Amino acid sequence: MEGERRPLLEVRNIVKRFGGLVAVNRVSMEVYPGEVVGLLGDNGAGKSTLIKVISGVYRPDEGQIFFEGREVRITSPMDAIRLGIETIYQDLALAENLNVYSNIFLGREKLKKLFNLIPVLDHEYMMQESKKVLDRLGIEIPSLRNKIKTLSGGQRQSVAISRSIYWNAKLLIMDEPTAALGVTEQRKVLNLVKTLSAQGVAIIIISHQLYDVFQVAHRLVVLRRGEKVGERLTHETNPDEIVSLIVGAELVEGGQRG
Amino acid sequence: MERVMGGQKEWLYRLGRAWVAFFLLGEIVVFSIIGTGFFSARNFQNILVAATTILLLAAGETFVIITGGIDLSVGFVMGLACVVSAKIMVMLQAASVSQGLSILLGCASALLFGLLPGLVNGALVAKLRVPPFIATFGMYGVAYGLSEILCNNVPISGLPPLVGFIGNGYLLYYLPGKALTFFSPPQGIGRADIRAMIPLFPNVFVFSIIAVAIFGFILARTQFGQHIYAIGGNIDAARRAGIPVEKHLIRVYMISSFFAAMGGVMYTLRFVTGRADAGAARMLDSVVAVVIGGASLYGGTGSMVGSIIGTLIIAMLETGMVNLGLPTYNKYVYVGIILVLAVLVDQFFPEFVRKGE
Amino acid sequence: MSRTQVIARVGRNWVILFLFLLCVIFSFTGRGFLSLKTLNNILLTSSPALLLAAGETFVIITGGIDLSVGFVRGLISVISAIVIRDLYALGYSPYFAIFCGIVVGVLLGFLPGLVNGILVARFRVPPFIATLGMYGIANGLALRYSKGFPITFLPDEVGEIGNGFFFYLLPGRLFTVFEKPLGLTEAEARNLVGIVPYATVIAFALLFVFGFVLSKTQFGQHIYAIGGNIDAARRAGIPVEKHLIRVYVISSLFAAFSGVLSTLIFSIGTHTQFAASLELFAIAAVVIGGASLMGGKGNILGTALGVFVLSVLEVGFLMSGILPFYRYIAVGAILVFAVVIDQLFPEIVYD
Numbered sequence: 001m002e003g004e005r006r007p008l009l010e011v012r013n014i015v016k017r018f019g020g021l022v023a024v025n026r027v028s029m030e031v032y033p034g035e036v037v038g039l040l041g042d043n044g045a046g047k048s049t050l051i052k053v054i055s056g057v058y059r060p061d062e063g064q065i066f067f068e069g070r071e072v073r074i075t076s077p078m079d080a081i082r083l084g085i086e087t088i089y090q091d092l093a094l095a096e097n098l099n100v101y102s103n104i105f106l107g108r109e110k111l112k113k114l115f116n117l118i119p120v121l122d123h124e125y126m127m128q129e130s131k132k133v134l135d136r137l138g139i140e141i142p143s144l145r146n147k148i149k150t151l152s153g154g155q156r157q158s159v160a161i162s163r164s165i166y167w168n169a170k171l172l173i174m175d176e177p178t179a180a181l182g183v184t185e186q187r188k189v190l191n192l193v194k195t196l197s198a199q200g201v202a203i204i205i206i207s208h209q210l211y212d213v214f215q216v217a218h219r220l221v222v223l224r225r226g227e228k229v230g231e232r233l234t235h236e237t238n239p240d241e242i243v244s245l246i247v248g249a250e251l252v253e254g255g256q257r258g
Numbered sequence: 259m260e261r262v263m264g265g266q267k268e269w270l271y272r273l274g275r276a277w278v279a280f281f282l283l284g285e286i287v288v289f290s291i292i293g294t295g296f297f298s299a300r301n302f303q304n305i306l307v308a309a310t311t312i313l314l315l316a317a318g319e320t321f322v323i324i325t326g327g328i329d330l331s332v333g334f335v336m337g338l339a340c341v342v343s344a345k346i347m348v349m350l351q352a353a354s355v356s357q358g359l360s361i362l363l364g365c366a367s368a369l370l371f372g373l374l375p376g377l378v379n380g381a382l383v384a385k386l387r388v389p390p391f392i393a394t395f396g397m398y399g400v401a402y403g404l405s406e407i408l409c410n411n412v413p414i415s416g417l418p419p420l421v422g423f424i425g426n427g428y429l430l431y432y433l434p435g436k437a438l439t440f441f442s443p444p445q446g447i448g449r450a451d452i453r454a455m456i457p458l459f460p461n462v463f464v465f466s467i468i469a470v471a472i473f474g475f476i477l478a479r480t481q482f483g484q485h486i487y488a489i490g491g492n493i494d495a496a497r498r499a500g501i502p503v504e505k506h507l508i509r510v511y512m513i514s515s516f517f518a519a520m521g522g523v524m525y526t527l528r529f530v531t532g533r534a535d536a537g538a539a540r541m542l543d544s545v546v547a548v549v550i551g552g553a554s555l556y557g558g559t560g561s562m563v564g565s566i567i568g569t570l571i572i573a574m575l576e577t578g579m580v581n582l583g584l585p586t587y588n589k590y591v592y593v594g595i596i597l598v599l600a601v602l603v604d605q606f607f608p609e610f611v612r613k614g615e
Numbered sequence: 616m617s618r619t620q621v622i623a624r625v626g627r628n629w630v631i632l633f634l635f636l637l638c639v640i641f642s643f644t645g646r647g648f649l650s651l652k653t654l655n656n657i658l659l660t661s662s663p664a665l666l667l668a669a670g671e672t673f674v675i676i677t678g679g680i681d682l683s684v685g686f687v688r689g690l691i692s693v694i695s696a697i698v699i700r701d702l703y704a705l706g707y708s709p710y711f712a713i714f715c716g717i718v719v720g721v722l723l724g725f726l727p728g729l730v731n732g733i734l735v736a737r738f739r740v741p742p743f744i745a746t747l748g749m750y751g752i753a754n755g756l757a758l759r760y761s762k763g764f765p766i767t768f769l770p771d772e773v774g775e776i777g778n779g780f781f782f783y784l785l786p787g788r789l790f791t792v793f794e795k796p797l798g799l800t801e802a803e804a805r806n807l808v809g810i811v812p813y814a815t816v817i818a819f820a821l822l823f824v825f826g827f828v829l830s831k832t833q834f835g836q837h838i839y840a841i842g843g844n845i846d847a848a849r850r851a852g853i854p855v856e857k858h859l860i861r862v863y864v865i866s867s868l869f870a871a872f873s874g875v876l877s878t879l880i881f882s883i884g885t886h887t888q889f890a891a892s893l894e895l896f897a898i899a900a901v902v903i904g905g906a907s908l909m910g911g912k913g914n915i916l917g918t919a920l921g922v923f924v925l926s927v928l929e930v931g932f933l934m935s936g937i938l939p940f941y942r943y944i945a946v947g948a949i950l951v952f953a954v955v956i957d958q959l960f961p962e963i964v965y966d
């Protein structure tokens with residue numbers, strides 16, 4: 001189905017070195033609108049490095065990035081955000097001392113004029129807008145006036161996701177979004193991923209939980225030691241094949257490594 | 259941590275670490291050239307004596323700061339110990355206990371009593387999770403209030419005369435070519451001999467440096483010391499590694515207040531009086547000394563040697579300026595500037611080297 | 616509201632209850648504590664402390680600390696007094712001299728904060744260190760300009776402004792506005808009560824304006840965000856460095872207000888080493904008022920309550936004949952108590 005459309009994001013031959021170490025070696029991949037791509041690989045395979053290149057944390061040493069068909073240079077996280085690429089890091093980047101809607105509007109607070117003169121925060125507006133986006137995504141949080149501190153891990157994750165959605169993320173990158181969550185909370189986040197994808201948001205998801213990725217991803221990209229070693233449509237593969245790609249086929253077949 | 263660096267970069271890195279030592283050296287050179295009589299055994303010994311208060315407070319503060327905490331109470335805990343020791347000496351003397359015994363008991367009980375504020379601070383920080391700044395600031399108020407009440411707001415006087423003899427005495431007295439005695443000057447010598455006599459190793463400095471050396475060793479070489487660095491580096495990791503974090507923290511605050519108490523006792527010995535405000539102005543100096551010595555207030559770094567150098571930098575500045583006849587208020591300005599510079603250099607030097615790698 | 620919500624609310628506002636309790640106790644133990652005079656006294660003497668603590672509130676919310684405010688206040692007090700004294704001595708009108716003293720003091724107040732802010736925000740010097748450096752510098756400079764003595768011989772008008780009241784009341788007889796009634800006998804003068812000191816009004820006005828900034832504006836919101844999670848604030852595009860510099864400027868500006876006000880109230884410019892404990896009391900007030908040194912929490916109203924707890928304690932102890940040193944012990948205990956209480960009570964959760 002993706003074949004006929006233009007990819008939202010395309011990276012070509014990305015190389016990222018740290019000193020002598022090649023963390024990402026000539027990796028190419030693309031993501032289509034509304035598509036969920038699972039990025040898999042063992043520890044140190046280069047997954048985080050690759051998405052950090054896309055989200056502007058690192059600059060690639062070689063390679064090109066295309067977004068909506070145009071070549072772009074992403075030199076800072078703000079560049080990425082301006083393009084519509086939002087990244088949800090594992091530490092979530094929420095201000096725990098502020099409430100839900102304040103976090104959704106963090107840095108882009110809605111203001112109103114007091115006495116037509118003094119700009120002050122428009123709490124009512126921010127609250128209503130936040131409610132709308134949470135409803136749209138089917139997220140339940142008792143009250144948006146609650147501080148993040150009082151929320152569960154999954155609820156926090158949802159707030160972080162809603163924030164990027166409210167600000168029109170076209171591509172959402174999630175680095176191990178379910179790692180710290182309990183079973184129920186994991187399921188909620190995965191459902192959220194499906195909802196978003198149905199609404200046309202493209203998503204790159206990194207996870208070590210194969211089961212999770214198989215549930216939500218349309219396509220899987222596997223990295224090993226910085227290189228892309230395979231790419232499969234989810235419905236055309238199975239966990240065993242993916243595992244052998246991740247760890248290197250020769251190991252699974254009982255062969256020896258150099 | 260192993261560092262692989264080329265010769266020149268290695269050299270730069272070392273320079274970045276050692277700049278405080280160079281700074282101290284520079285201070286000595288400058289004051290010796292422009293000051294009069296600065297470069298003499300007598301003057302250097304005076305500097306060491308003057309430095310004992312900061313040295314002791316800084317030694318204790320080093321432990322606390324390495325854990326990522328701070329102890330604001332040391333100045334007034336020092337005052338409390340000063341008052342307690344003086345008061346006990348006076349009381350024992352009134353009960354016609356011998357001078358030596360009353361001094362010994364006075365000092366010992368003040369040191370023992372000095373463990374208490376640390377115990378409370380440590381328990382608040384470790385068990386009740388009160389931020390160190392608040393816990394020790396609370397103790398700052400309590401210790402000051404207590405000591406003023408104990409001494410009725412007047413410095414305690416009337417201590418045994420032997421106190422001053424010990425506090426201002428030296429370990430060795432050397433009369434070149436004639437005599438060498440311990441603790442007291444040679445008996446029956448002439449006026450000219452007194453002038454020629456060289457006293458060596460001031461008692462209070464000797465007492466202090468022994469304590470500092472012992473705890474410097476503990477910090478640098480023992481498992482306990484290692485754990486303190488671990489706690490300061492990453493307290494959660496330390497907990498998960500099975501380090502008894504709470505117990506260690508309590509110990510650390512007790513060490514700090516023990517050193518503060520020792521500062522108070524040394525003050526009593528030197529000035530033969532018990533004052534509640536004996537260490538009031540020295541608390542921040544001690545923090546400054548530790549930070550100049552390379553410790554970070556975020557915890558995890560710092561060393562006893564560094565703190566000693568930091569202390570000497572401040573003491574040298576103070577005495578050097580007095581020697582030059584400069585008004586002392588300038589000292590505050592310079593110490594402030596050196597402090598900020600110290601942190602800036604620490605921050606940018608390794609950075610600079612790393613970027614070059 | 617559910618039970619836990621009620622408990623949380625009471626716990627979060629314990630300081631109001633505590634303040635009330637203190638007042639009740641002191642009305643029994645202190646003769647004449649419950650009087651208009653005492654109230655005025657508390658209001659007047661706490662005005663400089665209120666300002667100091669209000670500025671500190673901003674810094675503490677960002678997760679920083681400003682140790683320099685006590686000595687900056689001293690420095691500004693000394694300099695504004697010198698300006699007033701010298702201009703007056705040169706023959707200028709006292710009001711012009713006072714005006715210049717105030718302006719110079721407030722303008723100079725920008726500087727220490729600017730330096731602190733740049734060190735903290737741009738050079739990543741820990742706030743404790745940066746402001747401790749400024750502490751030394753301000754102390755040295757203040758000693759240099761005052762030569763260790765209070766600046767005296769200010770025109771009488773200084774005291775009239777600093778100690779003036781909006782209303783004067785001679786119970787049962789007279790009521791005047793702005794001016795003291797003229798031609799009173801000595802006995803009458805003793806019974807005269809001033810109501811609402813100017814100094815307090817100025818302090819409250821400043822507190823109100825900056826309290827508004829903190830709680831209602833985007834800048835205020837960003838300060839809380841910075842204190843809550845500085846990385847999150849950066850990634851959300853908040854100009855963290857600029858805001859931090861502003862916060863330290865606000866803090867030292869308030870220290871300057873406080874210094875100028877204390878010159879006006881006491882008619883002398885003072886700088887003593889005792890001032891070093893002023894910032895510690897200011898920090899104590901902020902923390903008692905509900906702020907956390909970890910940042911992200913606190914507000915001006917709470918800080919004001921914290922200051923009143925400290926000054927009611929001071930005046931109450933004095934009037935009850937308790938030695939002033941007990942106050943230090945009490946403050947230390949309350950401070951620790953405040954933090955422990957804060958941890959004990961849960962966050963308010965809405966359903």
Ligand SMILES: Nc1ncnc2c1ncn2[C@@H]1O[C@H](COP(=O)(O)OP(=O)(O)OP(=O)(O)O)[C@@H](O)[C@H]1O
Nearest residue numbers: 018021022023041042043044045046047048049050
């Ligand atoms: N900032 C850095 N400096 C130096 N080396 C780095 C840096 N970041 C990553 N690396 C190295 O690059 C390689 C790829 O790391 P990366 O974090 O991308 O792996 P990952 O696939 O995300 O692994 P994990 O599943 O453990 O998160 C690793 O060998 C890592 O040590």
Ligand SMILES: [Mg+2]
Nearest residue numbers: 047048049175
């Ligand atoms: Mg990773």
